[in-house]
Amino acid sequence: MNNVLKRFLSVVLSAAMVFSSVAFVNISDVMADGSSYISEEGGWLESAYVEWTSVPNATGFAAYVKKANDADSSYVKLDNELIRKYPTYFRADAVGLAAGQYVMKVVPYINGALDESAAFVSGTLDVKANDRSGSAFSSKSPYYGKGVGAYNNDGTLKSDAQVVYVTKDTAKTVKADIITGKNGSSETITGFQSIIDAKQKGLDTRPLDFRIIGTIEKNDLDHISSSAEGLQVKGKNAGAELNITIEGIGEDAVIRGFGILCRNVGNVELRNFAVMLCMDDSISVDTDNNTLWIHNLDLLYGSTGGDADQAKGDGTVDVKGKSNFVTVSYNHFWDSGKSSLCGMGSEVTSSHITYHHNWFDHSDSRHPRIRVQSVHIYNNYFDGNAKYGVGVTLGSSAFVESNYFRNCKHPMMSSKQGSDIMENDKTGVPDFSAKGTFSSENGGVIKAYNNHIEGSDADKFNGGVEPVYYDATATGTNGKATQYDAYLATTRDEKVPSTVKALAGGSSYNNFDTDTSNFDLGVDEANITPVEDVPSVVTKYAGRVNGGDFKNDSKYTVLNDDKSYAVDTVLKAALSSYTSSLVSVGGLNAGGEVDTTVSTETTTEVTTEKTSEVTTEKVSETTTEKATETTTSNSTPVEIGEAQTGFVSDNTSDTGAGVSVTFNSATNKWTLSDSSTTAATEIKIPFATQSKGKVIISGSVEPSTTASKWAFVQILGTKADGTQGEVFGFGGGANKTDLSARVNAGAYTKFGTFTAKNYDYTAIIDLDNKTVELTVDGVKSTYTGLDAESIEGVYSTTSKKGERNVSLSVPYIGVIGDAVETTTVAESSTETTTVEKTTVNETSSETTTENVTPDPDFVYGDVDGSGERNIKDVNLLIEQIRNGAVNVIKGINDVNNDGVVDTADVATLLQKVLNSNFKMPCEPNVTEPTTVTTTVATTEATTETTTVATTEATTETTTVAPTETTTEAPTEAPVVEPTTVAPTTEATTVEPTTVATTEATTTEATTEASYDDSYDFENSPAVTKDGTSGITYTVSTKEGQTSDNATAEAVITDFGGSKALFLNDTSATDSVKAVVPVAIKNKGVTTYALNITPTVAKGNWTIFMLDGVKADDTEGEVLGLRIDKSKNYGLRVNAGSAVTSSGVAVTANTTINVVITVDFDNDTATLSVNGSTPVTVTGVDAKSIKSMSFQTATDARSLYIDDITTAGGSYEADIVGPTEATTEDTTATTTTETTTVTTTVETTTEATTVEPTTVTTTETTTVTTTVETTTEATTAETTTEATTEGTTSASASSWTAGDTVPSWLSVSGTVSGTAEKNSNGNVAFSTANGSAFANTIKLAENGTFTITPEKAGIVKVYVAADNNNANKGTLTATIDDKTVGTYNLPGRKDSSANAFEVTVDAANAGKAITFTTSYKALLFKVECN
Helix, strand or coil, X not given: CCCEEECCCCCCCCCCCECCXXXXXXXXXXXXXXXXXXXXXXXXXXXXXXXXXXXXXXXXXXXXXXXXXXXXHHCEECCHHHEEECCCCEEEEEXXXXXXXXXXXXXXXXXXXXXXXXXXXXXXXXXECCCCCCHHHCCCCCCCCCCCCCECCCCCECCCCEEEEECCCCCCCCEEEEECCCCCCEEEEECHHHXXXXXXXXXXXXXXXXXXXXXXXXXXXXXXXXXXXXXEEECCCCCEEEEEEEEECCCXXXXXCCEEEEECEEEEEEECCEEECCCCCCEEEEECCEEEEEECCEECCCCCCCCHHHECECECEEECCXXXXXXXXXXXXXXCCECCEECCCCCCCCCCEEEECCEEECCCECCCEEECCEEEEECCEEECCCCCCEEEECCCEEEEECCEEECCXXXXXXXXXXXXXXXXXXXXXXXXXXXXXXXXCCECEEEEECCEEECCXXXXXXXXXXXXXXXXXXXXXXXXXXXXXXXXXXCCCXXXXXXXXXXXXXXXXXXXXXXXXXXXXXXXXXXXXCHHHHHHHHHHHCCCHHHCCCCCCCCCCCCCCCCCCCCCHHHHHHHHHCCCCCCEECCCCCCCCCCCCCCCCEEEEEEEEEEECCEEEEEEEEEECCEEEEECCCEEEXXXXXXXXXXXXXXXXXXXXXXXXXXXXXXXXXXXXECCCCEEEEEEEEEEEECCCEEEEEEEEEECCCCCCEEEEEEEEECCCCCEEEEEEEEECCCCCEEEEEECCCCCEEEEECCCCCEEEEEEEXXXXXXXEEEECCEEEEEECCCCCEEEEEEEECCCCCCCCEEEECCEEEEECCCCEEEEECCEEEEEEEEEECCEEEEEEEEEEEXXXXXXXXXXXXXXXXXXXXXXXXXXXXXXXXXXXXCCCECCCECCCCCCCCHHHHHHHHHHHHCCCCCCCCCCCCCCCEEEEEEEEECCCCCCCCCCCCCEECCCEEEECCCCCCCCCCCCCCCCCCCCCCCCCCCCCCCCXXXXXXXXXXECCCCCCCEEEEECCCCCCCEEECCCCCEEEEEEECCCCCCCCCCEXXXXXXXXXXXXXXXXXXXXXXXXXXXXXXXXXXXXXXXXEEEEEECCCCCCEEEXXXXXXXXXXXEEEEEEEEECCCCEEEEEECCCCCCEEEEEECCCCCCEEEEEEEECCCCEEEEEECCCCCEEEECCCCCEEEEXXXXXXXXXXXEEXXXXXXXXXXXXXXXXCCCCCCCCEEEEEEEEECCCCCCCCCCCEEEEEECCCCCCCCXXXXXXXXXXXXXXXXXXXXXXXXXXXXXXXXXXXEEECCCCCCCCEEECCCEEEECCCCCCCCCCCCCCCCCCCCCCEEECCCCEEEECECCCEEEEEEEEECCCCCCCCEEEEEECCEEEXXXXXXXXXXXXXXXXXXXXXXXXXXXXXXXXXXXXXXXEEEEEX
């Protein structure tokens, strides 16, 4: 899971202000809920950050950091410069952190002073250590153990280090105290370059850390000391100790228009910034440098040079001039022309140089190009390199270990031999006559071990794709004893024989990697990343924090082209026009508002009064609350003990790494953080044992994600058998979307929808009657059967297997007396007291105009907040879902308006991106302004009137007896007496006068978009081998082979903290294919979305298919997701050979999100992988799609499948089958006018449940009553009955396919369309029905039909499986739920099949016979005799 925890929270705040009600908000109360401001937070490599939105009345901010488990007194204040303001957010970065878990706190300045009461705190942030390995950390280095640059080896800043913050505005004016006198005297030096120059005297070796913020241009510098490169870092003599770090802060540190020259430096570090449009080299490691660490840089194009090979700039990172103990690691090379020259020829073989974990992202060559030196190259990702990878010349030795080469043309080359000269320059024939890449230089020797290579073309003459490996036995002309690229070692410590020599120059490999007396590589084998994981590790961590602010985009055509080495002009233009979004630096004056999008609601109220002889005194008071208030006036608080925290694990040696519990005294909340997959965090809050009466427990809890079977609030007690444990709990239920409760740790009972949000809860435990009354966010439910003799604690935990967090408040515990009243007070409660004296003949006219329209600036589905809705929003939404901790923002990431953010929202948003006319469920209908004018004329003589209006959410159930009717529109409605609600204060009530009027209205249902299928596998659905229904799978053995009987199965298993369908295939002979049924579609646009994780990265593999009926009436693959020979995901049509690539490469054990949209009407489809720009295929002439299938291959490939959804589209049958029931909602509305005179009136919202109305037609009738004094919410439980008018029974009757369906034959709603045409003329029951089976009725799996015979006799049914093969399923006949016959379905081409006969005796005459098919079937004919 990505360790960046996204908390995308709503910044859209709206308030309606009306004349009679004004809302007042306590700013301190708002600020106390700090999470409402934090928009993003995360831990990174020895750093952490938090971003937040505007805070009302804040003029600035301070930020702090501490270890997650340390006391609040341990907070360390960040430097003011580490807080920055951007257009839409503020950000603070904490750097110099040792690996571990941290929290950050932000405190706003209110009225010029820090206001701790308004502080807000991040969640737990997981900080990882930088990878300190390679030659810069060799024990042979003179600086070994001292920490490279200004930092210690644990990532913390050295104690005597100076820190200098450099911005575009301060580069000329920054100051540092530098020792310049031999007597130790110092002076203040001004300017970035000048400070570095002062260190050149060699008198000051104190650590110095330059921190770059934002973008620094060449003209921003005080001066440059290198006319060729720009900024110069230089020591007094070779390897002079400088102890300098130059680092960028955050994601957007950039130097542009210049590079950095390092000469004579000792112990220097460069990290976390981008270099754009440099003068010559991005980083030039020029002469006599010693112990230099260059890592986590984004390296982009330089300025165009005068030579033909300098179109993208000259070198990127060049290491030369006897530089030693250099590590170049975790850098992102963006389409570099020449990535790294390593040596000029004057160097020595005893040098220690390392390149590891670099992302050579479509860079062309020199990865590196080595002269003379000894270089270790491991764990780099060679990603689409148009020329070559590693090249050796002039007797150099290179150990190339565990690198991942993807589409690198020549992975390894030695000058003037092998692949370098193999292909004739003119003809391309492999005759070893080419001039070569390295010109006239002699070669060197490469030792290769454990590399992954795919897509190269180096070994054409041998017919393979690997480099040409040395073969001592191939001594013939141009044999591999001389024409080779590398020596392939079988073990890491294997020595290359001295007989293996370079063809040109005759040098041999110096075996530096095994020469421990003279060399130390600075890395142990145990710390080498497994080669299959290299792409995922490198692409995640190479470059700046979170990949930096400059992102790859599909518009960069050359950057994403594996074979082109041309300049990407679009990329070059983007670099030229790049500007920083940084607004200001420093927290002290960083207040004010950042840009947010606010929805608009306009309410205009005009009140006109005309009063004669009025003396008025008015007092109005408005109170605004937002809380769930529990009235516990009859409860006595129970003493709470000290919380007990820790962790649990099934592994006795588990140290609990990755889990923590913290307490925030400001919010009175505990936070359980868990990034472990083996241990779970836990907390028990004990209280005084209670063994009788009613105990109330209330508080709040906030889970970070949804998960199944996770009771995150548990009440602990002693059970009847004396054991202790959970007696009641609530949280995630059997499905991860179910909010559920359980009694005695038993089965879960759903009571709501589970989302990652804060929940307010109250549980009333009745220990005498063994019941629990649970109220969560106003939803009340009651549970019985509590097995508790006593209760004594509240408990919460995370998970041993998955990564999840939960925060919970310190609960209130109380023992209550005779009664307890729980009242959920609405957000706005208005109390108005009006005193009017001697009011006579008052006439008031009130006109209210309300116009609610969507804000034109609010973009629904704009997940990244850019103001535009595009594929980037889809990509970010996928990332949110992957991260697991998703805050639901309606209209932004919850575009389906279902309260859940999942792949269904991805499908909907993608459909909107592809078709702007598509309306997402979250988008409102534009309403026209409405004006309602009410005139009230009253004459009263009142001395004093007091009116109290309180809005409460009180649940009261009233059952209204329905009126039965058999007509379409009711012609008469009952007179309904108004419901009388007992007031809370004394009231005088005069019986109302009731006048009832009735009108009939027909309600037209509005259907919101939703997904038709959803498989998250959390409920572990059955998976049946060779099954006929549900999820099934088959195992096939490769033709001509015998099964090796290795594991080959499809099962539901745990995967990444949740359940997934797993095609587990370890066999070298067998393959697995699983079929998942989905709703059949053949019209409109349907979106199919899912997550797939292949366990291997292999090409020519169709892993996922959409199956259905093709244009030629055959069944099979309509569309297939295929990994092509280049190992990119792509889409193919009708199982054809052509694959349209998405450009997204497969990586082993890496989950991808796949979204395929099918436009049945226009015969097209699109594919998007991980939010990539959709690619389109045509010619999708599918008659229907009805299932998904997944498959492995006969060489041990496995798949995980999860979160399948389908949405949109429809199915339209080709023929008219049995008449289906049509349902209309006809509502009889009774309006009752009531006149009531009261002294005090309480308005109560009631939930009225109306029992379903029994009807004898196919229409549903509900009754809604409206009483003026009481607002009732009528919930109708609708029952639709598929009945018939004028029903007749079958006597001596028959029906044949193609005829009108008679009334005595009824097919259920599972009819899914017509069967396909017969392709070869053979038809089942040809003697009974010679028609093609296009005219039959098609039944879905588990489809049913009924026949009602009028008298005794024999019923014959002609039905076959919708398959060419027999025995695919059965047809079962039942009468009164008793089986009266079973029939094995014949194949649809079995012309000699016999009918299914059912004998009906006199006792069963007139009763319906129900026929159920276990497999999809075709109904040809029915005879009743």
